[in-house]
Amino acid sequence: MTINGVSDVEFPVQKQLEAYNDRNIEAFMQWWADDCEYYEFPSRLLASGATEVRERHVARFSETNLSGKLIARISVGNMVVDQEVVTRTFPDGPGEIDVVAIYEIGNGKIEKAWFKMGTPRLHAAKTQ
Secondary structure: OEEOOEEOOOHHHHHHHHHHHHOOHHHHHOOEEEEEEEEEOOOEEEEEOHHHHHHHHHHHOOOOOOEEEEEEEEEEOOEEEEEEEEEEEEOOEEEEEEEEEEEEEEOOEEEEEEEEEOOOEEOOOOOO
16 A cells, blocks of 8 residues: 555655654654664664653754755565665764664554664865
């Protein structure tokens, strides 16, 4: 089944990415299950439950340059894998990072997610 050209398993992943890019925490959270789990790949639990996922993203959503650019997406069964380039402000300044995100979908929501991060690439400092 597809919704607006996106498979039903990919739909919550697409909608949460759109909300991420809009920095809209309410729209973002509606796609995460109440008992979701959020991991640094492969198995380091970073957030357990929607409340902790929300807490992780509230500060991040205040970054005015925050955006995730989808490079590729595949899905198999109830799993969706995204390759993205995320632009954000790191402790050392603005830059971008390669991300592989793996989502497990159930009942139209993200139940589990794993994130494999590359090495941040800082943007060159602007000279005046």
